Every structure is written in structure tokens, then in C-alpha cells.
Amino acid sequence: METYRIKDLSFSFPEQDQRALTHINLTIQSGEFVTICGKSGCGKSTLLRHLKSILTPHGKREGDIYFGEQPIEEMDHRAQATQIGFVLQNPDNQIVTDKVWHELAFGLENIGCDQATIRLRVAEMASFFGIQTWYHKNVSELSGGQKQLLNLASIMAMHPSVLILDEPTSQLDPIAAADFLETVKKINRDLGTTVIITEHRLEEILSISDRLIVMDKGEIIADDTPVQVGATLRSMNHPMFMAMPSPMQIVAGVDPAADASLPVTVKDGRQWLDGFLQDKTASLIENAKGSSELSSSIAIKFKDVWFKYEKHGPDIIKDLSFEVKTGQFYCIVGGNGTGKTTTLSLISSILQPYRGKVLINGKNPAKMSTSELFMNNLGVLPQNPQTLFVKKTVEEDLYEMLTFTKLTQEEKATKVQAISSFAELGPLLGMHPYDLSGGEQQRAALAKVLLLEPKILLLDEPTKGLDGFFKEKLAMFLKQLNVTGVTIVMVSHDIEFCAKYGEVCAMFFDGSMITSNTASAFFAGNSFYTTAANRMARHVWSEAVTIEDVIMRCRASRSNANV
DSSP states (O other): OEEEEEEEEEEEOTTOSSOSEEEEEEEEETTOEEEEEESTTSSHHHHHHHTSGGGOOSSEEEEEEEETTEEGGGSOHHHHHHHEEEEOSSGGGTOOSSBHHHHHHHHHHHTTOOHHHHHHHHHHHHHHTTOGGGTTSBGGGSOHHHHHHHHHHHHHTTOOSEEEEESTTTTSOHHHHHHHHHHHHHHHHHHOOEEEEEOSOOTTTGGGOSEEEEEETTEEEEEEOHHHHHHHHHHHTOGGGGGSOHHHHHHHHHOTTOOSOOOOSHHHHHHHHHHHTTTEEOOOOOOOOOOOOOOSSEEEEEEEEEEOSSTTSOOSEEEEEEEEETTOEEEEEEOTTSSHHHHHHHHTTSSOOSEEEEEETTBOGGGSOHHHHHTTTEEEEOSSGGGGOOSSSHHHHHHHTTTTSOOOHHHHHHHHHHHHHHTTOGGGTTSOGGGSOHHHHHHHHHHHHHTTOOSEEEEESTTTTOOHHHHHHHHHHHHHHHHTTOEEEEEOSOHHHHHHHOSEEEEEETTEEEEEEEHHHHHHTOSSSSOHHHHHHTTTOTTOOSHHHHHHHHHHOEEGGGO
């Protein structure tokens, strides 16, 4: 039975010549688990929003969308609210009440359910999702993972037949993301709910997906099982193959002649590796990557820092002490709500500690003027890029960043052109920043920050919403900045990115850093907070943490016949 049937769908935003969607033909069967991926701005979110007409963006649409046998625009609002559930990327954008229990009941109250039905469904959802222990909490007290789970539970209380999720794990730490996706899998498996989800992080989700759809420039370029799509992207030499799971990339890198059965999961990857090494002697290669001493000077120093948001509230930062050297690429990882973003706010002087010292190049940032702190000194990319946008177009926003500089108009134009080219913003310059996709907003915000040429760059989840292709480009640019002496402090849930490009990694837990080390040594010592490549190969090479590490060791392993 069909849940959705899309016939020749095309869509373009107002005053835009290029179509966001081009001749989309797609059928989704009842009970399927469908994952949609693609480069930032490829049309994933736009397609999802067409699947619930009250969320469809304004613009010119051609083609037909059927929900069951009915054209979707003919469905009334109540039917769409109950039958089509939609989880947004940012959990805060969907929560509308102050208490957990009230949020669970809100949707049911709005469609006019009686009190007995509301009580029953709320109790059922709280039990199914394990919400009982925080049922009476204020929403403001929840972590990012709990908020997203609450959004999901609130939607499932409506008993929808289809669940649509737009990058729901982009702001969650790896463990919370895995738990969230396991819950979505349980909904699909135990309730038979059709699931349609967009994701950039594919490591966890492809093993539970029936189909993988890849989009590029508004078109569908691949639609099949995850294994077959991986083989298709590889044969096309498409950049999206870099987003495929680590085991798939490792096998393709080691054996260019491997057939279509590329492994998707760590388990399958381990089995392949054991088979590959069966008649070989595993190579013993030490990781060359280490902490390079670019400078002995200290760019950022925390000494015995304590902070809390309310006078009688709990401490968020507890006795935090650490140093970041000038020119270092310093990555901070850890669960949601552990204090990582608060630490960045302390560095930028948005927040002040009530005990201890925060120093930037030996100075207290709270005593520095705004121009001294931020002009050619400190650059900050916040977790929510929308907070940086103040103009009606992307181009105006970029020029706004240079308002108080002494550059001529020609020099400003040259800088804006150069940063637009790097961030691939050319076709987006005339658009309103809020009309961009999540990944495009991230790129535009990063471009705006980099215009000030900071010597210290604070990045809060910079890879959120970015495709694998642009992540590589971002990494190369950050490494170039590093070479010129720019200090980078990055808070991230992207373990693979930190392992591959970070110089030093530190783990945050309960308001403080519990450990820090070089990136390779840090991830090699973890069991769960590590890369998929390390989980796949650590029984052979515990020190291998990146895809490249494993491929290099596989290629260097010698056949026993030659020993």
C-alpha cells in the first residue's frame, strides 16, 4: 500500500531562476524506512516540507503529491496533524509549552481529544519513550537529546501513520543520537509507522534503512538499498560517497575491485577485515600524527573557573582549568548539557565566571573593549547560525560585517567575493538568510565570521548540517588558518571530523574536562566515544582511528606467502 506517490514534482522559490526540486518521481510504501541524503542545499528539506502541505514553502510548484489516494492539498489541517508527524532539526523550534507533561498533551488538546483519551495517550507515550523520570520537569531543564525525544513522543501521541524527520540528530552528541535513532527504529519496527528521514551522519542510520535516496541539485540520482546506492555512488565517483559509512569507504579504499556488497555496519566491516587479514600479517604502523609545537605561548587559559547561570542554581562549570596554545587546533567533545558551549561563551566574555580566571593572550576578555576583543582577534561561530543574520540578503549580511573597518568599497567587495567563493555562496547571495537550508546557513555564518580575519576562532558545531564534501573543504581551510598561526577551538559532536583534523581533543563531563590528549591517542583510548573506523579495526590496530589509518594499514599488511 502506498503512503506517498509523487509525480513529476518541480518547485522553485520566488524570484529564483534555478529550481530547488526538478522532476521528482517517488513512491513510498507503507511501513518503509526511507533515508534521504545529499549535499547541503540539494533540496532534501524542501522535499520533506512538500510532504506536509501546511509546511510547504512559498513558491511555484508543479506536479502532484498523493497521500494514499488523496491529493495532499485536499487533506484538511486536522487530518494532516494527526496522520503526518514532522520532527524539525532544532528541537527548540518545536517545543511550545513549559512542562514536559504539558508538551505531550498539547497536540491532543489542539485536535479536541477528550480528557480520558489525552491521559491515556500521554501515559502510554511517557512509558514507551522512558520519559517517566523527567515527566514533571521544566522543558528548560532538558538536554538536547531529551528535548528531541520529547518532540518525537509528542508527535507519536497523535498516532500518525507516517513520521517525517529533518536531520533530527544534527544537534545531538553521538550517544544521544544513537539512542534517538534506536527509538525511531523501534517505532518503525513495532508500530509499522512509515519513516522518512534526512541525515548527514549516515553511520548509524543506514543499517536500519530499507532505502537510501540521494539527491543532487534538486534531482534524485540514486534510489535503492544502502549497499546498492553505495556501489552506485562509487561507480559514479560522486562526492557523496565520502558521506557513506566508514566500513564501506575502507573496503572501497583497500580493494578498488570490490563488488557491490560493500559493508554498511561495523560488524560487517569487522568480518570483512578478519577475512582480508586471514592469510596476511597485519602491519604495525605507528600514527605519525601528533601534537605539533607551533608556539610556546598560551592563547587561551582557564584557571580554577566556576560558573552558574543563577545565583542559587547548580554549577555549570566546575573548577575548570586548561590551556590552548597559539596555533593549536583544539577540539572539545562530550555529551549535551555538559558545559561545552558555556565554555566558549566564557572565552568570548558573553558570560563571566564567579570564581577563577579566563585569559586571552594573557588579558581578561571582560576588561577588553569590543573592538579590541573582536577586531582581528576573536571570531565566534555560534551554535545557532541565525543569530548572526541581521540583513535581508546574504550579500548584505557579509558586507555588514565590514561596516566598521577602514577598507575601501573595492577592498570590501574583493573580500566578500573571495569568501563567497570559498563558502560556495554565489547563487545564494541574493536570498534571505532564513530561506537557506541548515547547511547553507552554516556556511554563510562561517563566511561572515571569517571576514574579520580572527587570530582565535571559536567554533560551536561548525559541521552541523554540512555534507561530507564541504566538510573536507572546511577542514582544509581550517588547517590553512592553523598554518598561519590562527588558534582554533572547536566544540563538536562530529567525532570523525575531530579525529581526522583535530590536533588535541578533550572530553567534557559534568562541567569540567576529564581528559585531553592528541587526537589519535584520545580516540584510541575510548570504547564508545570514538570513530566507526576505530570500532571496526581496534581488535587488530587499537591506534587506528580514521578511515585513512585503517586503509593504510590494510595496504601495508603483507601476505604470509611473502614472509
